[in-house]
Amino acid sequence: MRVSKRALWVVLILAVISLATWFVLARLGREEDETWTRIQGEGLIRVGMDASWPPFEFVDDDGQMVGLDVDLARAIGQRLGVQVELVNVGFDSLYDALYVGRFDAIISALPYDPLLYGDVAYSISYFNAGQVLVVRADETEISETKDLSGKRLGVELGSEGDAVGRQLQKKTESLSLQTYMAPQDVLRALKEGEVEAAIVDAVSAYQFIATEGGVQVVGDPLTDELYVIAVRLDSPLLLKAINEALVEMREDGTLQRLQEKWFR
Amino acid sequence: MRETRFFVQEYLSKHREFAQSCKFWLQGVQKPGFWLLLGSKKATKVALAIILLLVLVRPTKPVVSLGPQQEVVTINPKMGVHTRLTDEVEEWKIKQTLVMVRQMGTPWIVEYFPWAYYEGKKGHFNWSHPDVVVDHALAQGLTVIARLGFVPEWARPEDTITSYLDREHYDDFGDFVHAFVTHFQGRVRYIIIWNEPNLSLEWGYRPVDPAGYTELLKIAYSRAKEADPQVQVLAGALAPTLAPEGDPEGLNDLTYLQRMYDAGARDYFDILAIHAYGWTLPPDDPPAADKINFRRAELLRQVMVANDDGDKKCIITEGGWNDHPRWTKAVRPYQRIEYSIRAYEKALEWDWCQAVCLWAFRYPWSAKSYRDYFTFVTVDFLPKPIYLEVQRYAQGERE
Numbered sequence: 001m002r003v004s005k006r007a008l009w010v011v012l013i014l015a016v017i018s019l020a021t022w023f024v025l026a027r028l029g030r031e032e033d034e035t036w037t038r039i040q041g042e043g044l045i046r047v048g049m050d051a052s053w054p055p056f057e058f059v060d061d062d063g064q065m066v067g068l069d070v071d072l073a074r075a076i077g078q079r080l081g082v083q084v085e086l087v088n089v090g091f092d093s094l095y096d097a098l099y100v101g102r103f104d105a106i107i108s109a110l111p112y113d114p115l116l117y118g119d120v121a122y123s124i125s126y127f128n129a130g131q132v133l134v135v136r137a138d139e140t141e142i143s144e145t146k147d148l149s150g151k152r153l154g155v156e157l158g159s160e161g162d163a164v165g166r167q168l169q170k171k172t173e174s175l176s177l178q179t180y181m182a183p184q185d186v187l188r189a190l191k192e193g194e195v196e197a198a199i200v201d202a203v204s205a206y207q208f209i210a211t212e213g214g215v216q217v218v219g220d221p222l223t224d225e226l227y228v229i230a231v232r233l234d235s236p237l238l239l240k241a242i243n244e245a246l247v248e249m250r251e252d253g254t255l256q257r258l259q260e261k262w263f264r
Numbered sequence: 265m266r267e268t269r270f271f272v273q274e275y276l277s278k279h280r281e282f283a284q285s286c287k288f289w290l291q292g293v294q295k296p297g298f299w300l301l302l303g304s305k306k307a308t309k310v311a312l313a314i315i316l317l318l319v320l321v322r323p324t325k326p327v328v329s330l331g332p333q334q335e336v337v338t339i340n341p342k343m344g345v346h347t348r349l350t351d352e353v354e355e356w357k358i359k360q361t362l363v364m365v366r367q368m369g370t371p372w373i374v375e376y377f378p379w380a381y382y383e384g385k386k387g388h389f390n391w392s393h394p395d396v397v398v399d400h401a402l403a404q405g406l407t408v409i410a411r412l413g414f415v416p417e418w419a420r421p422e423d424t425i426t427s428y429l430d431r432e433h434y435d436d437f438g439d440f441v442h443a444f445v446t447h448f449q450g451r452v453r454y455i456i457i458w459n460e461p462n463l464s465l466e467w468g469y470r471p472v473d474p475a476g477y478t479e480l481l482k483i484a485y486s487r488a489k490e491a492d493p494q495v496q497v498l499a500g501a502l503a504p505t506l507a508p509e510g511d512p513e514g515l516n517d518l519t520y521l522q523r524m525y526d527a528g529a530r531d532y533f534d535i536l537a538i539h540a541y542g543w544t545l546p547p548d549d550p551p552a553a554d555k556i557n558f559r560r561a562e563l564l565r566q567v568m569v570a571n572d573d574g575d576k577k578c579i580i581t582e583g584g585w586n587d588h589p590r591w592t593k594a595v596r597p598y599q600r601i602e603y604s605i606r607a608y609e610k611a612l613e614w615d616w617c618q619a620v621c622l623w624a625f626r627y628p629w630s631a632k633s634y635r636d637y638f639t640f641v642t643v644d645f646l647p648k649p650i651y652l653e654v655q656r657y658a659q660g661e662r663e
Contacts, residue, residue, distance in 0.1 A: 156597065157601060159649070
């Protein structure tokens with residue numbers, strides 16, 4: 001049988017492409033993670049946080065770092081079968097400290113930042129601190145923003161809730177906006193009947209519900225501020241382990257219990 | 265006209281070729297053995313047709329016009345902002361920024377014009393980008409204060425940073441100032457010489473040198489006036505700092521200004537540029553030599569008066585507050601709004617203050633840090649509540 005030169009070339013090119021594809025796929029399938037290897041070897045994960053953000057992380061009267069994130073870090077450590085070392089670093093330095101290896105992960109009420117997606121790897125979210133609609137506890141008419149027509153809405157002046165409120169005002173008939181100096185002032189005004197609804201961040205809302213009560217969060221969050229855990233890009237196995245732990249904690253109610261504990 | 269006709273003919277002929285190539289391609293792919301034609305002349309034609317298609321479907325640049333001459337409507341003509349258009353490439357974004365500045369009611373802008381960007385080679389200037397910025401600003405009725413600095417590679421030794429300028433190259437900077445003022449004569453009436461020279465970072469990571477800066481100021485002032493006697497030269501723009509003598513980071517701004525006077529700076533600037541950040545303190549917080557707050561500007565003013573230079577004006581070319589939720593030097597969002605508006609009001613009370621330009625209107629991209637919380641408008645041009653409140657104030661709608 002006579003085979004043309006052109007056909008031989010085609011066969012050769014296809015063979016080279018197949019070989020290259022196999023090589024790339026084989027490399028992709030074999031994940032390496034020195035951080036994860038070290039954590040397992042030492043039995044210790046180092047977690048960075050800025051302990052100045054109650055109730056997520058703060059220093060108590062005994063000088064101990066405590067809070068929802070501290071408990072979360074320990075719960076993750078338990079599931080990973082390792083001890084947890086907490087490293088207190090200022091919020092603006094958290095990413096840099098992670099990059100240079102001062103710790104293995106950031107757990108610090110850290111909002112997901114899409115702009116940093118190429119710089120760090122993020123876990124799934126464990127808390128949404130976005131803006132929420134809050135009404136009085138006995139309110140029956142307002143359950144979503146569509147019900148705000150003709151109502152008075154309280155917001156913290158200059159906040160993201162204020163920005164959301166101004167947007168809603170443009171598309172809601174007769175919605176009036178009342179501004180206050182702090183989220184707690186907004187929620188007190190709501191409780192006392194100065195306004196019929198309020199938009200504040202979820203952390204302020206849940207803290208107020210826990211301490212003063214008389215109001216409730218209704219509907220889905222109006223904006224998302226997803227708290228996540230960040231690891232270095234070269235820690236895929238650590239990230240996988242953290243994500244598995246978070247899913248497990250969500251399913252067995254641990255995350256819910258932590259929230260109830262720290263927002264009581 | 266002939267050129268236009270030629271261009272149209274060329275374009276049509278290219279389209280005809282492209283259409284023929286497409287026809288060939290569509291016929292060709294249906295034929296058995298097409299993929300074995302690699303390397304043939306026909307395949308080359310197909311490849312060329314695909315390249316041509318990519319060229320033709322490439323999006324065209326939007327045409328941005330200056331538009332009609334606008335004017336700023338405001339109850340406070342001393343209001344200003346520091347814009348960040350130096351690295352803004354797209355003209356429509358430059359225009360949109362300046363339209364929004366005008367609509368906020370702030371007639372003054374401070375903008376950075378880096379020497380290295382315009383004089384990449386000694387004596388060879390490219391003013392295309394700054395022309396766009398200045399012309400759009402003027403079309404919006406804004407007054408431009410140009411900050412000059414940023415040393416090109418050819419004017420400094422290797423492995424030095426862009427704030428490094430040695431005495432041998434002071435005249436080169438003077439030449440640049442002369443060229444800048446000449447080029448923008450009648451369009452830019454205010455220039456700032458250097459930025460925060462009392463910080464080591466801004467002085468090429470060398471120990472700060474008030475006498476050295478004054479020498480540079482003298483050259484820049486003389487060359488600027490030589491180009492346009494009407495141009496107003498701003499000096500200083502010192503960083504508010506309490507750094508003591510010998511501190512590697514910098515030198516106390518009050519001390520530095522006095523040293524400038526000692527070195528003979530008095531006759532070599534028309535206006536003092538001041539940086540006035542409030543950090544966590546309100547704008548009415550009383551000034552003190554050991555405190556950084558907005559009214560520290562008054563202490564710099566006192567140094568001027570003490571040096572028999574009280575007839576000159578000052579302009580706050582940077583300043584303001586930050587409302588990041590977690591930064592230790594930030595305030596609550598409502599405080600940032602109230603403090604910023606109060607700062608603008610204070611400019612009206614200070615007869616020696618010509619304008620207050622707060623940092624910063626908008627960044628071309630996110631800083632990914634607390635710095636984003638200094639801005640009035642998001643990267644995507646969404647006005648923050650502070651923008652809307654300042655606008656209401658400028659329109660006289662705020663009590």
